[in-house]
Amino acid sequence: MALKEAEMFYKQAMEFLNQGNISKSIEFFDSATNIDNNYVSAWNDKGVALMELGKFQDALKCFEQVIRLEPSDNMAWYNRGYVLLILEEYQEAVNTFDLFLGRQSPKDDFYKYALYMKAKGLYCLKEYDQSLNTAKKALKKDKTFKEARELMILIENEKVK
16 A cells, blocks of 8 residues: 555656646655655656756765665666766766766667766866767767767867967
8 A cells, every 4th residue: 555655646746847846746756755765766756856956965865865776777877977967076977977888778868978978077077088088989979969069179178278
């Protein structure tokens, strides 16, 4: 019975999230995880909602809970890396994207975005050669990847200084 109740709260949370009522969705995600602390989807989607509110430390805790519960959940690793990049934890973000890239299919769109974000983290660490090589890999996946191209220009400008 409790699992059905948790699922009901989760579905309602997703409805609120889809309607843009993020605060209300978080209340319902909390209800779901209070009933079933191992509810991976509720933890993950709560993290996404918290990111929408700019509560990145709290979002990071959610993604790390997903990883504790389901270490093979690649999207939780991706989300963790993304949040770490926002929090300016560049080395940890790069390490997380390395792990994600080692496990994700190169054919998936998230692969190119992870390459780009890894390149961005390396750029912030002033690892310009590695950053440039990684940005080139992202562009090789998608020649129209505007952000990767812009990052390459930034990197090349830094290397000239």
